[in-house]
Amino acid sequence: MLKNDVKWPNSRRYKSHGEWEPIGFFSNCLCNATRFDLKLGFFSSSAINILSDGFATFLYNGGRMRLIINDILSEQDKYALLQAKNEHYIIPALPLTDLVSLKEILSERGRHFFDCIAWLIKNERIQIKIISPKGSNGISHTKCGLFADATNKVAFDGSCNFSRTALIENCESITAFCDWDSPSDKFKVEDVEDDFLQTFLEKDDTVEYLDATEIRTNILSAFPDKELNDLLKDEAKLLSDQSISNLPLSVQRALQRAKNKVNNVIKHIEDERIKAYTEKTEPHFPYSSGPRDYQVQAFENWKNNKQKGLFAMATGTGKTLTSLNCLLQIYNKSGYYKAIILVPTITLVEQWEVECRKFYFNNIVKVCSKYPSWQSEIDRIKLKETIDPDNASYVIISTYASFVRDKVFKEFATLPKKRLLLIADEAHNMGSGRILDKLDGIPFLRRIGLSATPERQFDDAGTARLYEFFGASDKFTFEYTMQEAIDNGFLCRYYYYPHIVRLTDAEMAEYMKISLKLAKMYNNSRKDFKKSDDILKILLLKRKHIIHKAINKEKVFRSIIHDRFVEKGDLKYTLVYVPEGNRPDDNNSDIYDDIDIVQDDDFSNHIIDKFTRIVQEVSPTTTVKKFTSDSTNRDEILTAFANGDLEVLTSMKCLDEGVDIPRSELAIFCASTGNPRQFIQRRGRILRTHKDKKFAYIHDLVVVPEVSSAAESFNMERNLLAGEIRRVKDFALLSENAYSSVQELDDILEYYNLSIF
Template sequence: MLRDLNLMPVYDSAECDLVLDLIAPLLAQSQEYWRGVGFFTSGWLRTACAGIVSLVGNSGSARIVTSPIMERNDWDALQVGDAAKRDAALRDVLREQVSDLPRALSRDTLDVLAWMVADGILEFRFAIPRDFRTGGDYHDKVGVFADSSDDVVAIHGSFNDSAKGSLNGEAFSVFTSWNDGQRPYVEQHRARLAKLWLHGNTQFQVLPLPAAIRDQIVRLRTGSRPYSSCHNPVSTPSVETSQPEQGIRLRPYQQEAITAWKTQNCRGIFEMATGTGKTFTALAAAMDRSVALERIAVIVLVPYLHLLEQWRQHCEEFGFFPILCSGNHPDWPKEVRSKKQDFRLGALPSMCILAVHQTASTDRFAKAVAGLSPETTLVIADEVHGLGAPRLRNALVPFVDMRLGLSATPRRWYDEEGTNALLSFFSGICFEYPLDQAIGTALTPYRYLPILTHFTNREMDAYEDLSRSIAALSCRDFEREPGLEERLKKLLLRRAQLVSAAENKLPLLLNKLRALMRGSEVSGTELKHVLVYCAPGTHSAVLSAVASLGLRCHEFVHTVTLDNRQKVLCQFADGDIQVLVAIHCLDEGVDIPATKTAFFLASTTNPKEFVQRRGRILRKAKGKTHADVLDFVVVPTTEHAHLRREADLSLLRREMPRFAEFAASASNEFEARATLRDILDAFEMLHLLDLKPWDIYHQVMESVEIKDRS
């Protein structure tokens, strides 16, 4: 870790080697490296690469802003309005330096450099003056290093990273984030590098590495990748339409969402399908307000611990460097107070707090954020539906003026009070982007393949008994009989578990997997990127059964540590793990775009769960043209149906809303609907084909209101 290094406050080239004694040791402990330096030359690369390669072993990444060597006519060429012409002009400026790389760099260094550029671990941008008449080049000498514990070191001085740099009289001043007196300097250097990277510098414009030059570097690779491909590089937001004043490019619908939110006085909920970029849209909205107000405090609330790291990376891409607040980060109150003081004194242009819902709902958190200005503070609530629960509503930071909620399913299932509390706090839903609109643009099309499953006789008898007990309890007076409601909930849970864990599902799953394996064998490929959602308590049996087929599989449940989760997901993406077996851990926030085939062995009636799960597998990925959703739907048999009609109808009503939801947006909608048409016709229930979860919900709520009025 960075704080384990014995760092001096100043490093002078007259007394030490600045690369070997300072930069290389810092890189060896870092996961993130930002560098601002003058002039892109092969000599500079030779010096810089001596330490950058050590980032790979730390699953790290580097972002470097430098200046191309150019004359006035080069600058003139870069001022043209057409992006393609600018790209060509910068390519011409850089071509000579890149052509010199094979001669200037050793074969090993050159190979690692080329692979790091190809994998996106090492990214360059080029700073050129907005007005060449000022005569100034970008000639900064600053570096920022961050490790996995969120410790940060900033260095600033005269060292130029050039081939002659070590021969001149050079020096660096060193600042550390764990030293209270130095933290503002660290944050300032970090923030101004991020601002420059995102086109926020008023003196210099920043251009990306031209595609032709990148390809020229990538073609210098030889052999296989000289390091593990399971890295976690910091990436730039996926983009389509430019927003040059902020340097962040958004899809049209994302810009529409921000405009709608601003129109509603910077309040509202984005109800956007899973996988459509709610996170990037929210952070772009925060950046928009930061530019307009010239300062901002951002409070981001996330439901789970594993999302803290995911959001941290995204925040940093937008120039926000958050304090993580959870039970795993015991120093957060001190850090928040310190950063808040610097922010209020004007020493920092922004501050960012990233907290899990549970921590944010405590009095301790409320006291820590108290005193921030309502006008310049924004709260972003991820998976906002979770904050409608009574014990979590305190996390909603009532003094904040700017409020933004994010969810694919913001309305709470059978909780009108919680839903109304959220809609009231955020002033309603300001923008909607449903799945049907997103498919083909932001998400991958999918086929819905229902697998009809029947109960065993024993299970059907148990389901019928539970249904009778539930019906009997539902007719009694809950207000006069304390504990009755809890008894009813337990019966409903037992019945739901019976459906989720139906015995016939596992043999059907194995048969489907065998068929997929045969198909892969015929096509000369290997089956991979398969996800299996199963019922709680069944994952060990499912995992063992899948492994017995000879498939490389792994569980993804709560017992998998946070450190191992990213490794497992990376191995799944690379195909080293063919099948993932999951319960709830992939419901919200975890990105698994590689998934092409998903088996739903278990689902509740709550659309929050199965809509989130479907969205997890529809994210776009290279080589992915569509996804397959194989859903195990438990249905009654038509034999002796007249003997247990009420139980059979209850089962259909439970399973059909999910079926209708999944079929409606599938590319094979009518083919999918046909699989259940005969069964529904036999029970005179064909109308269920068109009733989605919220249709059923509203019918139930209307019947309750009618009952209350009668």
């Protein structure tokens, strides 16, 4: 959409040779509009060249075009045609009807535009008016127009000609008017639209209207009929790195968004094609090599454990494939597949659907806030179960948040308890309060829990209940460690660099006030807190808040980014986990059992903006993007990152559970959460293998408050730090530079009299 999916300059002004190139305006609007009204003076092959970027995507979006042009070609095209025909023959102006000749000298990019125009004519989605000034030897020389989608309109006007020279080489500008900005801008949009319609509806007394029939016929005859898929692929080729590499860097950056958009559209079409094909195919394992040996072993362990199991598998080792292989084995034996898959986020709902379709499990129902029509689909499943249960196959994918709602839970509970397989992704979520309360009411006997880290931090009771539910009271049903995954080549080898970050004097003073209060609630002999209540949680949150916003993190982060840039010359494939914007809420007694934080959006934005800005200060040419819960175009962002078009992602908690980004090479952990699961998940993200990646590099900012040994809270702080050190040890000992990474901790270990072993 124009308002939300196009990046706009605050001034709404585009100027050549700067951050906001005019060519970027046209390519991005084409990719996001469904209507394009263009009132143009010169209609040249150079103009065609520029409009090619994003045009096929415009068609795919259902785009319709109205075009007002004059009947004179540019001097450049006149000269080219004369050279092609007879250099001694001179004509004063070439009419547009000679398109057959024009095609012979058009570039590949120009031919692509005419292919698109021909497609529009064939599908009756373009109207063309050809005009010339009445009673004059001059020409119509306007340069304005309007883009529109279902909701908004954007008008443009300015000095900018539609030619390669104008948009790339000259210093030209164009101003956009967005109807959502202000009443004044809305009036400007309406004025441009009214002016266009006055001419288009042949009510303009200042021009003569020429017959466009011949030009329409010649376009259709000169340019062969192409399918929309072919046009999209042509456009992707025109926007490839190699094709645009000779353009100025600012223009290349402006075209990147159009390139990402068309590639996403092509991927979507391909996914839909695969989907249509798979609906006619029997379920089977998606790879001809079949499941890996350890995935077969996981199934055998699960089957021998009364079809219950908790799979503790390192991130990146194929937990999804392993569990779906169990469902496939059920199908191979019984002729049906029935499953409910629970996931923590909507993003994972989408990812699991993709994985299920790879197995050719096709009757898929998604239950979450994004898909409110799930009820009717569940009703059809229940009806099929009543009429023909042996042939009722389906997969239901639901978020945990939807699953625990009473209405959804009751609907699911009526499904067959003996035949249906329950798969819980990131199964540690099953031990949280609201789901934990419903465990006894879950009737399904076939169960698989998946997690890289099933244990729940500071929650032994929840962990024990989780293990019992999945039939893993004594040990995991199947375990595949990160060490095994690295040794067997399923995860990438890595270098690990911990950085000790110290609090400032002011931060330390604030920290000690909280630490002394916490010490009164701490049991030194048991090495835990005497009780858990709202006051304790609020104090722990205040303590965490100080660590999150430790100002010295910025200095360390800047140094890491600078050194990497100097070493490599770029910052491609870099993930930055910024500190989370959490704060304690002293007025809120509703502390959630599993989410003991309150999100402070202003603080969150301030922090992520600060770390994003540091990247830009170190390297102004580096492309960097924030990736948060508010990001609406996540798939586009991740695709651009994987392609190297977007070099750095700064994220706040959104690249933890389940997001697959194998091309990432460098991760910087600036968020000191103290949650070992979160760090293990993040390490798993960066260790995904890729054919062009040999090693991964992890920098970990570890905040260590230096509490006086005479302080009442010293033993508590020492014990809490010991837990943090264990996490660092786990990271270090699996790394390629284990010895040197451990050495970084020597001073702090000596200060607190701790050992890493």
